[in-house]
Amino acid sequence: MSMELMLKERRGRLVPVAVILTLLAVGLIALVEKGAPRLEIPVDSSPLNPLSYGASILYQTAQTRYRVWTALNLDDLDRVEGDRCIYAIISPSHPVTLDESRAIVSKLLRRCSSTAILIADEETTSNTLLHHLNSSIRILGNRLVDPLDLSFHPTATIVLSDRRYEIKLDLASEVLGGVAIGVVESAITVDGASSLQRSLVARSGVCVASTERVSDRIDVAVVGDGSIFLNQVLASNQTIYRRFAEDLLDYLCGGSTSCAVVFDAMHSSSTDPRDLARVVAGLSPQDLLYIYMVQMLLLLHPAVWLPPAVAFIDRMLPQVFRGYAMWVSLPLLAVVVLYAIKGGEATSRDEPLAEQREIELYVAPELRRAALEGRIKLDSRDFINLYTMVDTVFRGLVGVGLDDARFPDVVGRYTGVEKSRSFWKFMNRYYRRAVRKSLWPPIVFWGRVVKRAVSEGEAMLNAVGSSILQYALPYQST
Amino acid sequence: MVVSATRRLLSILIISSFSIALSIAIDPSLLGVALLLLSIAIFSRVYAELSTSALTLLEVDVYRGVESDRSPVEIVYTIRNPTLVPIALAEYSLHYSSLLRLVGGSSAGVAVIPPKSSIKLRFVFSGRVGSYTIGPLYMVSRDVFGLFRSSATEVFHPIRVSIPPSIDYAVVRRLWVYTRAAGLAKSRVPGEGVELYDVREYVPGDELRKIVWRFLAYSGMLVVREAERESYQHILFVVDSSRDMWFGPPGQTPAEHCARIVAAIASYLARRGYLISAAVYSENGCILSGRPLTGLAGFRRVYNTLSQISCTEEGEVYSWLPTALRSIAVNLPREHSLILIFTRVASREKLEILTQWLKTIELKGHTAYIVTPITAGYEVADLPPYTQKLYYIKLYTTIKQDLDYINTLKKHGVKVIATKPSDIPQKIINIIELIHR
Numbered sequence: 001m002s003m004e005l006m007l008k009e010r011r012g013r014l015v016p017v018a019v020i021l022t023l024l025a026v027g028l029i030a031l032v033e034k035g036a037p038r039l040e041i042p043v044d045s046s047p048l049n050p051l052s053y054g055a056s057i058l059y060q061t062a063q064t065r066y067r068v069w070t071a072l073n074l075d076d077l078d079r080v081e082g083d084r085c086i087y088a089i090i091s092p093s094h095p096v097t098l099d100e101s102r103a104i105v106s107k108l109l110r111r112c113s114s115t116a117i118l119i120a121d122e123e124t125t126s127n128t129l130l131h132h133l134n135s136s137i138r139i140l141g142n143r144l145v146d147p148l149d150l151s152f153h154p155t156a157t158i159v160l161s162d163r164r165y166e167i168k169l170d171l172a173s174e175v176l177g178g179v180a181i182g183v184v185e186s187a188i189t190v191d192g193a194s195s196l197q198r199s200l201v202a203r204s205g206v207c208v209a210s211t212e213r214v215s216d217r218i219d220v221a222v223v224g225d226g227s228i229f230l231n232q233v234l235a236s237n238q239t240i241y242r243r244f245a246e247d248l249l250d251y252l253c254g255g256s257t258s259c260a261v262v263f264d265a266m267h268s269s270s271t272d273p274r275d276l277a278r279v280v281a282g283l284s285p286q287d288l289l290y291i292y293m294v295q296m297l298l299l300l301h302p303a304v305w306l307p308p309a310v311a312f313i314d315r316m317l318p319q320v321f322r323g324y325a326m327w328v329s330l331p332l333l334a335v336v337v338l339y340a341i342k343g344g345e346a347t348s349r350d351e352p353l354a355e356q357r358e359i360e361l362y363v364a365p366e367l368r369r370a371a372l373e374g375r376i377k378l379d380s381r382d383f384i385n386l387y388t389m390v391d392t393v394f395r396g397l398v399g400v401g402l403d404d405a406r407f408p409d410v411v412g413r414y415t416g417v418e419k420s421r422s423f424w425k426f427m428n429r430y431y432r433r434a435v436r437k438s439l440w441p442p443i444v445f446w447g448r449v450v451k452r453a454v455s456e457g458e459a460m461l462n463a464v465g466s467s468i469l470q471y472a473l474p475y476q477s478t
Numbered sequence: 479m480v481v482s483a484t485r486r487l488l489s490i491l492i493i494s495s496f497s498i499a500l501s502i503a504i505d506p507s508l509l510g511v512a513l514l515l516l517s518i519a520i521f522s523r524v525y526a527e528l529s530t531s532a533l534t535l536l537e538v539d540v541y542r543g544v545e546s547d548r549s550p551v552e553i554v555y556t557i558r559n560p561t562l563v564p565i566a567l568a569e570y571s572l573h574y575s576s577l578l579r580l581v582g583g584s585s586a587g588v589a590v591i592p593p594k595s596s597i598k599l600r601f602v603f604s605g606r607v608g609s610y611t612i613g614p615l616y617m618v619s620r621d622v623f624g625l626f627r628s629s630a631t632e633v634f635h636p637i638r639v640s641i642p643p644s645i646d647y648a649v650v651r652r653l654w655v656y657t658r659a660a661g662l663a664k665s666r667v668p669g670e671g672v673e674l675y676d677v678r679e680y681v682p683g684d685e686l687r688k689i690v691w692r693f694l695a696y697s698g699m700l701v702v703r704e705a706e707r708e709s710y711q712h713i714l715f716v717v718d719s720s721r722d723m724w725f726g727p728p729g730q731t732p733a734e735h736c737a738r739i740v741a742a743i744a745s746y747l748a749r750r751g752y753l754i755s756a757a758v759y760s761e762n763g764c765i766l767s768g769r770p771l772t773g774l775a776g777f778r779r780v781y782n783t784l785s786q787i788s789c790t791e792e793g794e795v796y797s798w799l800p801t802a803l804r805s806i807a808v809n810l811p812r813e814h815s816l817i818l819i820f821t822r823v824a825s826r827e828k829l830e831i832l833t834q835w836l837k838t839i840e841l842k843g844h845t846a847y848i849v850t851p852i853t854a855g856y857e858v859a860d861l862p863p864y865t866q867k868l869y870y871i872k873l874y875t876t877i878k879q880d881l882d883y884i885n886t887l888k889k890h891g892v893k894v895i896a897t898k899p900s901d902i903p904q905k906i907i908n909i910i911e912l913i914h915r
Contacts, residue, residue: 295511299493305500350484350627353571353616355586358579361725361789362857363876371861371869378868385874454867468867469858471877 028302036307039273041294045091045226046268051287052232055090055263061234061242062088062249062261069262074100077107082260085112086252088120091226092267095125100266101132109217112260116219116252120226122173125267135220136177137210144172144187144224147202156208156225158182158244160251165244170233172225175210182209182223221252232284273298378450380434386450387431389471390457397464402427415463423456480629481526487625490515519625525566526626529619532563536591538615538634546644547605547729547738550581553612555634557589558596565591567620570599573636575610577789578603579728606729607643607737608719609788611636642785643737645745649903653746657907668704669751677701711910712753712770712811715740715780718821719760719787720799722828727860732851735899736820737784743903747910748777756780757809759802761790766809796827803835810844816913817846818906823883833890845913849895849902850884 042049047059047070062068069080071087085108089096096104108115117133119126124141146154154172158165159181167182174189187206208224227233233241253259273294283291298304362368370376391402400410408421415423430449432438454468461467497512536557543552559565571586582602591597599615613636620627668675677690680700688702717740723733740756747754753770754777765786767779810817817839823829836846857873858866870877884896895905 292511295508296493299497299500299508299511305496308500309496347483347485347488350486350620350624353569353586353618353630355571356573356580357576359576360728361577361721361731363725363873367872368857368861368869371865371872374865376865376868376872378871382871382874386871389871389874450871451868454864454871458867469870471870 028306031303031306032310034303034307037303039298039304040270041273042265042268042270044093044269045230046265046270047090047263048265049268050231050290052230052284054231055229057231057234057242058088058090058229058245059263061245062263065246065249066253066259066261069260070265071262072265074103074107074266076266077104077111077262080108080111080260080262082112082256083258084114084116084253084256084260086116086118086249086259086261087264088118088261089126089129089264089267090120090229091123092121092125092264093269094267096129096267098128098132101129104129105133105218108262114217114219116221116254118221118223118248118252120223120229122171122225122227126222130220130222133214133218133220135212135214137212137220137222138176139222139224140174140176140189142174142189142191144169144174144184144206144208145190147186147188150188154184154187156182156184158209158223160244160247163247165240165247167228167240167244169208169225170227172208172227175207175222175224178210178212178220178222180207180210181221183207219252221248223248378447380444380446382450383430383434383446383453386453386457386468387427387434389468390427390453390461393461393466393468393471394464397466402431411460411464415460420460423460426456427453481523481530481626482629483626484624486623487519487522490519490625494519518623522621522623522625526619526621526628528563529565529568529621530628532559532561532565532591532593533568533617533619533628533631533633535559535561536617536633540634540637542637542639544639544641545605547607547641547734548644549605551578551603551605551639551641552582553601553603553637553639555599555601555615556596557591557599557633559591559593562593564593565589565619566622567624569618569620570633571616571630572599572601572612573614573616574601574603574612577606577608577724577728578610578612579606604728605641607641607734607785607787609638609640609786612639613637640782640785642781643734643741646738646742647745649739649742650746653743653903653907656904657750657911675704677703711913712755712813712815713747713910714770714806714810714815714817715744715754715756716806716817716819716821717756717758717784717787718819719758719789721761721789722822722824724789726857730859732820732822733787733789735851736849737787739899739902740818740820741781741784743906744777744780746903746907748773748780752776752910754780756783757806758783758787759799759806760788761798762788763798764802764805766806770811770815796825796831799828799831800835803831807835807839807842810839810842815844816910817844818849819846820849820851822850822880823848823887824880826883829883829886833887833892836892845893847893847895847906847909848887849906850880851896851899 042054043051044053045055047055050056059068059070066086067082069076071077087104087108105115105117117129119129119139121139122141122143124139127138130137130139143152144154145152152171153168155166155168156172158167169184172184184206186202186204188202189206209222211219211221213219228241229245234245249261253261273291367376387402394407394411395401398410400407402424404410407424408417411420411424412418414420429438429440430444430453433441433444434446458468461470494512494515497508497515500508537560538558539556541552541554541556543554545551568589568591569586570589574580574585580601581604583600585601589597589599601612603612613634614632615634616630617633618628618630677693678701680689680702684702688704690701690703693699693701717733717736719733723736724731726732744754744756751772753772755770756767756779758765765783767783770776771779819832819836821832823832832848836848839846858869861869881896884894887894895902895909897905
């Protein structure tokens with residue numbers, strides 16, 4: 001037995017190919033006219049940076065609890081909405097200027113009823129903001145060294161409300177002023193790696209985190225180490241960092257459900273995506289994959305490569321088709337064209353293997369499908385057929401057909417005379433109409449008439465112990 | 479087997495070319511990306527060649543779980559990869575007879591075949607009487623990125639699966655009850671029957687109800703009654719399995735109904751000691767069960783022949799029919815036979831060929847009956863009750879045509895049994911009894 005294989009049906013094209021190609025050409029010309037875009041991607045502790053040294057995990061953590069904004073510039077602060085706003089600056093690369101500090105604070109106070117500033121930094125770049133806020137807290141910018149192993153990773157004890165966190169810091173700075181919430185029990189403070197040898201005297205109770213209420217509407221929290229909020233730390237197995245970050249945000253929000261967290265991204269560095277691998281040091285495999293994906297996307301997007309490519313061709317063409325270069329370039333071009341033509345034949349569409357199609361054989365498959373879907377159409381011929389079938393069955397069972405005037409009385413013994421007479425009249429009236437012996441009724445909806453005839457006919461036949469489906473049985477014989 | 483590149487490779491090559499161009503024009507660091515992409519393409523090619531070679535070396539076994547048309551048919555392919563190369567992306571597709579219904583497993587999919595290991599692909603079909611082709615099993619291997627693919631390879635050849643009809647034992651029991659009451663011809667051979675043949679000494683395994691208790695009471699010996707085996711009439715079942723007989727929902731076609739009816743009747747007749755044989759004909763030719771046999775041997779032959787019915791795509795050209803009928807006639811025994819032809823007369827041409835053949839057969843002293851189902855009745859079997867009636871009305875012309883052909887046959891003096899499947903066994907047994915008397 002041979003088999004029928006299912007072939008993939010081609011979809012109808014709603015939009016002609018020519019229109020799509022025209023639109024594509026228009027788009028590409030527009031891209032060339034516009035020129036290559038300036039591409040930048042954050043590389044340091046920006047909340048937009050998913051690499052190891054970014055703060056995207058902190059951003060996502062905050063997002064699960066509160067409404068979160070990213071401030072790429074001062075205008076972004078005008079969109080912030082919330083009862084209480086937290087402005088978080090994590091290890092800024094660029095110093096916060098006095099004008100920026102003024103603008104940040106005034107915009108936040110205008111948009112929110114109260115504000116908390118969270119600074120996590122080991123440098124002095126954020127002190128201007130603290131100064132503007134009239135806060136007594138300052139980040140000294142020195143480095144704390146663990147006296148036990150002389151590493152830059154001393155352990156700090158931070159207390160938030162009634163919770164206590166033992167956190168290992170990384171190149172942390174001492175914090176002065178305010179109410180100390182985090183201290184390193186014992187640490188050597190140095191100004192730089194060279195000074196470590198000179199001052200090996202450990203101090204006890206070195207403050208690394210402070211809070212202060214600078215006005216009725218402004219609170220300040222400063223942590224002398226921004227690295228504890230970076231992705232590589234928050235993504236590590238030690239959940240204490242993530243818990244501390246969550247609790248710190250909760251503490252600063254003060255239980256407000258409409259708290260808004262604004263992450264400062266305007267003081268972060270960014271670079272051209274093509275320089276990512278060169279600029280960022282200490283990359284993990286995930287970082288490399290991310291960089292690779294970004295570069296691939298850039299390569300694929302014509303906005304990046306089309307304008308320089310067109311410019312390059314524009315520059316090169318006059319040189320190529322001049323002098324001896326023409327003799328080299330023309331054969332090369334021919335080779336490329338030939339390869340393109342022959343290469344097109346070598347590759348093929350990766351079609352899946354043909355699947356087996358199962359079939360069912362029916363006398364009238366289309367009709368059967370229509371019957372199953374309930375869209376069977378009935379007309380006068382169907383009524384004539386039905387009439388003949390009912391007539392045949394009655395003749396076989398009770399000896400009278402539908403054209404016989406005795407029908408109402410004979411069948412009435414089983415169904416009641418009135419009922420059988422009504423059915424008999426109905427069938428004969430529409431039969432005459434169907435065979436065009438009569439023109440009454442003038443308008444007939446044959447679908448409804450046939451369905452009614454089927455229902456009533458089946459009821460009548462059931463009364464005499466038969467059915468329309470038994471039509472063929474009087475023919476049975478041996 | 480050929481490994482060819484897909485369009486994806488072209489994309490990779492285009493991106494690599496752009497990367498090289500951009501590395502010259504803009505940034506040399508992009509050359510690394512281009513080299514990476516090219517190395518992926520080369521690695522993929524090497525792997526595709528290796529996995530394609532592994533595909534050709536696959537060792538495949540097949541298990542066929544076939545009982546009857548009432549139980550599902552299970553086909554399990556065990557595919558062993560004897561090589562050290564893992565086949566990471568093996569796309570498979572099983573081809574099978576389009577009349578079968580796959581109810582378990584997927585006819586096409588993707589499998590991973592580790593090195594020096596085996597996997598199993600299980601396919602379950604709903605049972606329906608007949609002989610069907612399952613296979614070939616095709617496979618295509620690809621590299622992990624889909625840059626290269628092999629051509630479709632037949633990893634296992636087509637197999638033929640014959641699904642026998644189920645025997646409706648309720649029908650057989652009904653026939654027993656019915657015929658026990660009737661007096662049948664004596665065969666003078668002990669066996670199944672109602673007339674007393676003799677008594678003999680009890681042997682272990684005899685039914686207790688056959689023990690003559692009175693004899694035990696006065697002689698102290700255990701003896702049993704033995705009945706006389708009834709009949710020695712040869713009955714030939716001829717089942718038409720041409721395309722005319724395969725209309726209707728799966729399992730409810732006239733051909734399948736006829737096979738089940740014949741199986742039930744043959745089971746009954748075999749136990750009654752009748753000589754039985756069967757023939758199945760279709761566009762593919764004619765299959766005969768062999769010489770008429772009695773008992774279990776006869777039944778087995780008939781049963782196996784019934785499981786050979788099959789449907790072809792071509793139909794309604796009956797040039798093959800006279801040849802098939804001739805081969806049946808040639809193999810008929812000289813003694814009087816009762817021939818029951820299970821068929822549907824779907825055209826005048828078929829009617830004339832059958833009528834002519836039946837006349838020839840009767841001239842040779844045989845008795846022949848045509849047992850014909852009414853096709854439209856089978857078509858409505860799986861429809862909702864109200865839709866059944868509307869569809870039945872729509873099929874009026876076809877039904878009428880079938881009935882007209884039956885009437886024409888009768889006018890030509892052909893004996894016809896036209897009734898619903900459940901009544902056919904009873905009617906046939908009636909005929910056998912009448913002929914016997």
